[in-house]
Amino acid sequence: MEPQLGLFASSLSTDDWEPDPDVGGLMHILCDVSGVQAGFTRYDSSPAPVPWTPPVRETFMIIEGAARIEISGGATLDLHAGDVASLAAGTETMWHISAPFREFWVLSGQSTAPEG
Numbered sequence: 001m002e003p004q005l006g007l008f009a010s011s012l013s014t015d016d017w018e019p020d021p022d023v024g025g026l027m028h029i030l031c032d033v034s035g036v037q038a039g040f041t042r043y044d045s046s047p048a049p050v051p052w053t054p055p056v057r058e059t060f061m062i063i064e065g066a067a068r069i070e071i072s073g074g075a076t077l078d079l080h081a082g083d084v085a086s087l088a089a090g091t092e093t094m095w096h097i098s099a100p101f102r103e104f105w106v107l108s109g110q111s112t113a114p115e116g
Contacts, residue, residue, distance in 0.1 A: 065101030
């Protein structure tokens, strides 16, 4: 919801969820403005492992549930409710999600995707 230009407000209890075409599950977009997108992701049941490579920096907080995030060629993050992490653009990951799962995320910066 945008109560006035440039001001965004919502709640985790929103009914405004839509399918997420990139990672499955459901998403709720809080805002989508120049260089920044923020919102929630929700899974009501645990999905098969979810591959995700953020096109820009992604910073997120797990609100409910847990995620084991395998980073290609690197570390594994074991995150639970209250944990916060930030992934660089182009980081190849595989998410193992334990539902019910909710996260708040922010995508910011320049895309690593090729133009065309």
